[in-house]
Structures are given as structure tokens and as C-alpha cells.
Amino acid sequence: MIERDEVLHVARLARLALSEQEIEAMQGELSKVLDHVAKIGELDLDGVPPSTHVVEITGALRPDEPRPCLPREVALASAPAVSDDGFLVPSPQA
Amino acid sequence: MSESQIIALSATEAAAAVIAGELDERELYGVYHRRAREHGGSDALNCFTWVSELSEPGGAPQRPLGGVPLAVKDLFCTKDVPSQSGSKILEGYRPPYTATAVSKLQQAGATMLAKTNQDEFAMGSSNESSAFGPVRNPWDRGRVPGGSSGGSAAAVAAGLAPWALGTDTGGSIRQPAALCGIVGLKPTYGAVSRYGMIAFASSLDQAGPLTRNVADAALMLRHMVGQDEADATSLAFPEPISVPDGVRLDGVRLGVATQLSAESEGAGGIEPGVAAAFEATLKLAQELGASIKTIELPHAPHALAAYYVLAPAECSSNLARFDGVRYGLRAEPGGEDGERGLLGMYTRTRHDGFGAEVKRRIMLGTYALSAGYYDAYYGRAQRVRTKIAEDFKTAFQDVDFIVTPTSATVAFELGALTDDPWAMYMNDYFTVPMSLAGIPAISIPCGLAGDGLGPGGNGLPVGFQIAGPAFSENRVMQAAHALEAAIGFDSAAAFA
Missing domain, CATH: 3.90.1300.10 (Amidase signature (AS) domain)
Known part of the structure; x- marks a missing residue:
């Protein structure tokens, strides 16, 4: 079973607040899924390269040229809070 | 009209x-x-x-x-x-x-x-x-x-x-x-x-x-x-x-993988009605001229495990963008983690905005990518993915398509599976291998199964999956069309 502290550590990395109930449920559920997933540990994978892309692909680069993008007011239109010309967020020091 | x-x-x-x-x-x-x-x-x-x-x-x-x-x-x-x-x-x-x-x-x-x-x-x-x-x-x-x-x-x-x-x-x-x-x-x-x-x-x-x-x-x-x-x-x-x-399917070689058939214990038990509909469709395919060959996809039983490392890992990264800044929900700081300010806004927004399954996958993915676990989970899963893609390539030297039931x-x-995440994930057992290999696959209805279920008690639909090599969509659909006509669902x- 995954330790409570480990759940809290991972939640912090994931920027996720969890309720007491969620922490408890997560311990059990993550442990169960990881038990199943651990079966890949039994395979002999020595010398097997990790997959990066499964379909052959070449020439994904394009010329790096400036071009128009979303107008500022459109990009800001869906934001929960804006100030002048930018996204407004709480102070990190608050 | x-x-x-x-x-x-x-x-x-x-x-x-x-x-x-x-x-x-x-x-x-x-x-x-x-x-x-x-x-x-x-x-x-x-x-x-x-x-x-x-x-x-x-x-x-x-x-x-x-x-x-x-x-x-x-x-x-x-x-x-x-x-x-x-x-x-x-x-x-x-x-x-x-x-x-x-x-x-x-x-x-x-x-x-x-x-x-x-x-x-x-x-x-x-x-x-x-x-x-x-x-x-x-x-x-x-x-x-x-x-x-x-x-x-x-x-x-x-x-x-x-x-x-x-x-x-x-x-x-x-x-x-x-x-x-x-x-x-x-x-x-x-x-x-x-x-x-x-x-x-x-x-x-x-x-x-x-x-x-x-x-x-x-x-x-x-x-x-x-x-x-x-x-x-x-x-x-x-x-x-x-x-x-x-x-017609004259000359078409259909592969049935040992690991993705009723014989595979990893499949978690194909329902008898589903197995019967699948077998009946194989018979129809033979009547249309196809040959059936048993093939091996040795790593397919590990596909689900690899998938449930890789997909959550990618999700944990992709869903980092939902942070209450540019779009969507924003919640005020004050989560149970006691974080305040900007960090508190992030953690509270994500707590309030995501549902249980999404949180579970973000946690799984973050865990699998975190220091100390990366090689054991993400690194290994990417190697398994390589083997699965190779298995398919090898199999397609002997057969034109690989067929499975779409779902067991x-x-x-x-509500039947909501309390058991892995039992829910098992639904993807027959479909995940093709996803990891990046190859095309179609599901067509091939009959009904389940005595007493569905309209008039005639049963509920069963899917027949046909997978082919990368970019073989035209051939996959050609074969699917012939079967569809013969099935007459x-x-x-x-x-x-």
C-alpha cells in the first residue's frame, strides 16, 4: 500500500489539493493499479530501446518565421481574471 | 420524404x-x-x-x-x-x-x-x-x-x-x-x-x-x-x-492472436455470447473466402499495463495547463492542503474542477514520472511499447489483418464497474495494443449476445475488431465492408 506521505508528495507535484477522503481512497486505488502495472517488471527488456514515435515521420520542421497569432483581447477573453493587458493571478507571496 | x-x-x-x-x-x-x-x-x-x-x-x-x-x-x-x-x-x-x-x-x-x-x-x-x-x-x-x-x-x-x-x-x-x-x-x-x-x-x-x-x-x-x-x-x-x-474476402489472411482470444486468461473472461458471435463471424469470413491463421503477439498481455503508465503520464503533463489562469474554472485559495496565494489557487482550482477518475490518472502519471520511479514505470512501459509495435510488424508478415472481439x-x-478502476480499465484489453502500435483498427457490429437482454430480449450488440498495418485504412474498410454485408446487422x- 502506498504511504499517505507519498500520496501527499505526488499531489503536491501535481498541484492538486486532496480531501481526507480522497487521500485515503487514492492510497488504495493507486496501489491496486500499480500492482497490475508492476507486471511489466517481469519482462526481459534488456537492450530494447524505449519507443519514441511509432509511425515513421520525417521533416516535421518548418521555417521559423514570425506570423500573426491570436489577438491579445481574444486570448484574454476566456480568462477568469485579467488586468490591463495580462492574466491576473494571486500573488505567490500571499 | x-x-x-x-x-x-x-x-x-x-x-x-x-x-x-x-x-x-x-x-x-x-x-x-x-x-x-x-x-x-x-x-x-x-x-x-x-x-x-x-x-x-x-x-x-x-x-x-x-x-x-x-x-x-x-x-x-x-x-x-x-x-x-x-x-x-x-x-x-x-x-x-x-x-x-x-x-x-x-x-x-x-x-x-x-x-x-x-x-x-x-x-x-x-x-x-x-x-x-x-x-x-x-x-x-x-x-x-x-x-x-x-x-x-x-x-x-x-x-x-x-x-x-x-x-x-x-x-x-x-x-x-x-x-x-x-x-x-x-x-x-x-x-x-x-x-x-x-x-x-x-x-x-x-x-x-x-x-x-x-x-x-x-x-x-x-x-x-x-x-x-x-x-x-x-x-x-x-x-x-x-x-x-x-x-468477398478471397485470399485474405485473417490472424487470430492467441493472446487476444478466448484462450487468453489475461483477457479477463470473454462472455460466452461475445465469443460465439466472434466465432460465427470468423466462419462467415471463411465462407467469403478468407483464411484464418493463429498468430502470436507475445507482448499483448502487457499492453494494458504499459498503457496505464504511458497514458496517465502524458495526461499528467497535458492537464497541467488547467490551472485557473487562462480559461475555465478558477477557485480561490483555501484547499485542505493549506496552500495559499498562487499555489493555493492552482491546487484548489484543480481540486474543485477535476473529477475522481481524472485526479486518479493525474496522480498515477505524476507518480510514474517522479524521481526514483521514472525508469521502473515510464521507461519500462516505453520499452514494452517498442516490443508491442514489433510484435504487430512481425505478425503482419504472415497475415493481412488481425481480428479480435472489440470488447470482452x-x-x-x-455503476457496475465504477468502484473498481482496474476492472474498468480491462474494457480496453483488446483495443489498447493497436493504439500503442499506432495502427488503424475498425469495430463493426457482428451480432447480438446475452439471453434476455436488450430490446425484445434478443441481446445486446457485439463488436468485431479488424486491425491492419499503418495506413492500411482502405484495405481494412474494404474487408470490413464485405463482412458487414454478410453479417447484415x-x-x-x-x-x-
Whole structure:
């Protein structure tokens, strides 16, 4: 079973607040899924390269040229809070 | 034409009738618009999250898709139309641009009818993780439609939309298509641009059609494929998508993998009715001229484990963008973790905005990528993925296609698997290997199973999956078309 502290550590990395109930449920559920997933540990994978892309692909680069993008007011239109010309967020020091 | 005549038309037939002047585009749209409003809401099938306010289309009847109405999975960004990916964190979000797959279909003459309900961020196999409530299966409203493209599958099966656009990461087009008795195609990875799809697992996500028949799937796919400057992983399709007309399977070699058949213990038990429908379809294929060969995909039993490392890992990264800053929900600091300020806003927003399954996958993925565990989980899973792709390549030297049941079971009851995440994940057992290998696969309805279930107690739909090598869509659909004609599946029982 995954330790409570480990759940809290991972939640912090994931920027996720969890309720007491969620922490408890997560311990059990993550442990169960990881038990199943651990079966890949039994395979002999020595010398097997990790997959990066499964379909052959070449020439994904394009010329790096400036071009128009979303107008500022459109990009800001869906934001929960804006100030002048930018996204407004709480102070990190608050 | 009467309403019942109109809804009896496939999308291909409807487009042809409009183009030939036999059917008014506005009449076609009006029929589906009324049906979508009447049967698609939360008091009925709950398959739509939005239905167009337009009572008349502004379409283009002379284009190849003849103005035929299209339902689009919620996670496609559609300009000024709610695009919420089934999540509370994006409730009411109206994007400033449209996904390439959708705009290409619109340019070809499709008319946007509705957005379809789905599992939250496409994470689920039953549509029960949607923030907008579960979709109901039109064959039995007490059962799930499958997921994550459950709304798209239910809408097409119930005749509320002629066809629908979905996405498939580990089976999210094929499994709901199977459980709802329709056709679902997951194209080769890269065949269709992912630009404007709200990402779940970027190395696996792929858009594709959910349709009443194979010809409709081909027609939709023809107008979706192609390289897109906005998606660097998209590829030019090497040939035009043709209209399938196959009726025979002479010389076609079908592979049945030991690891993906009733003999495999890893499959978690194929229901007897599903196994029987699958076997009957193999017999039909032989009668049409196909040969059946047993093949080995040695690493397929490990596909699900690898997938449930890789997909959550990618999701944990992709969903980092939902932080209450640029769009969607924002909650004030004050979570139970005691964080304040900016960090508190992030953690509280994500706590309030994400549902249980999405949180679980973010946690799994973050765990698998975290220091000390990366090599054991993510690194190993990527090596397993290499082996799985190699297994398929080897198998395709001996056979043209690999066939499996799409799902081990027929549609299950709402709530049956929600308490056991791994049991829910097992729904993807037969579909995940193809996703990891990036190859195309189609599910077609091959019969009914389950004594006493479904309309008239005749059973619930079973799906037959056909997978081929990368970019073999034309051949896959040709074979699927021949089988479809021989099976003669009748989907009318599911019409609302």
C-alpha cells in the first residue's frame, strides 16, 4: 500500500489539493493499479530501446518565421481574471 | 420524404440525395435537429452537451458532404461553441478557434448539429466520468454506452445524428461503437490532425468516425485526413480514401492472436455470447473466402499495463495547463492542503474542477514520472511499447489483418464497474495494443449476445475488431465492408 506521505508528495507535484477522503481512497486505488502495472517488471527488456514515435515521420520542421497569432483581447477573453493587458493571478507571496 | 424515410438514410445516402436535389438540406437538418433536442438531453439519452441553436443550416448543399448534420465530441475545440471535454474545469468554455478535423469536415459540407457527451478528458470506458452525467445506451437505458466517445456512439445508434466525430486513445471510438452496435474507426496515428483536440495522451490520441456503416466511415475519413502544419505529428495520407465496395474476402489472411482470444486468461473472461458471435463471424469470413491463421503477439498481455503508465503520464503533463489562469474554472485559495496565494489557487482550482477518475490518472502519471520511479514505470512501459509495435510488424508478415472481439462483454449496467478502476480499465484489453502500435483498427457490429437482454430480449450488440498495418485504412474498410454485408446487422431496434 502506498504511504499517505507519498500520496501527499505526488499531489503536491501535481498541484492538486486532496480531501481526507480522497487521500485515503487514492492510497488504495493507486496501489491496486500499480500492482497490475508492476507486471511489466517481469519482462526481459534488456537492450530494447524505449519507443519514441511509432509511425515513421520525417521533416516535421518548418521555417521559423514570425506570423500573426491570436489577438491579445481574444486570448484574454476566456480568462477568469485579467488586468490591463495580462492574466491576473494571486500573488505567490500571499 | 417522410421523417422515417429521412432517418433511414445513411450519411452517404443523405449527402447523395441532397446533392441530387431529391432531399432539401434544410429538411434533413430540421429532422435531426428536432430529434436531437427531443431525445438527446439529460432527461433522455444525455448524449449531447450542446445542440445548435440554429433551426436552419447555413450549409453548403453542393459540397461533397451535402450539408449532412454532424455531431462532434465535446473535446474538439469549436469556435464560439462550448468545448468542455466533459469536465467541470472547462464548463462553458468557448474556444477562439476550431479544430482542424472539424473545420475540414465543415469545409467539405458537413453541418455542425451538436457536441457530444464524453468521459471527462476522454478518461473512461463507460461515459460515467463525465461532469455532465452518464450517457445512456439506446439499446438499454440502464446500461452504459461505453466510452469515452459514448455520446457520439449513442447519438448515432439512436438515429439522433447521421454520424459523429470521436477520438480514440486506447479504444475510445471502437469500444463505444461496439457497445452501441455501430461502426467506429481509429485511424493510423498521425493520419488526422490533432490540432484543436483537447489533449489526453498526445502520443496516442487520434480522431475518427463513428457511423452507421463502413461506407460512411470511409466518406468521413476521406475529408479528415491530411498533413496539418499545426500538428507536427500529422502525416500526408499516402493514397486517397476510397469508397469500400468489397463483397468477398478471397485470399485474405485473417490472424487470430492467441493472446487476444478466448484462450487468453489475461483477457479477463470473454462472455460466452461475445465469443460465439466472434466465432460465427470468423466462419462467415471463411465462407467469403478468407483464411484464418493463429498468430502470436507475445507482448499483448502487457499492453494494458504499459498503457496505464504511458497514458496517465502524458495526461499528467497535458492537464497541467488547467490551472485557473487562462480559461475555465478558477477557485480561490483555501484547499485542505493549506496552500495559499498562487499555489493555493492552482491546487484548489484543480481540486474543485477535476473529477475522481481524472485526479486518479493525474496522480498515477505524476507518480510514474517522479524521481526514483521514472525508469521502473515510464521507461519500462516505453520499452514494452517498442516490443508491442514489433510484435504487430512481425505478425503482419504472415497475415493481412488481425481480428479480435472489440470488447470482452456487451454493454454493462450503469455503476457496475465504477468502484473498481482496474476492472474498468480491462474494457480496453483488446483495443489498447493497436493504439500503442499506432495502427488503424475498425469495430463493426457482428451480432447480438446475452439471453434476455436488450430490446425484445434478443441481446445486446457485439463488436468485431479488424486491425491492419499503418495506413492500411482502405484495405481494412474494404474487408470490413464485405463482412458487414454478410453479417447484415440490424440496428433499427436502437432508434429513439
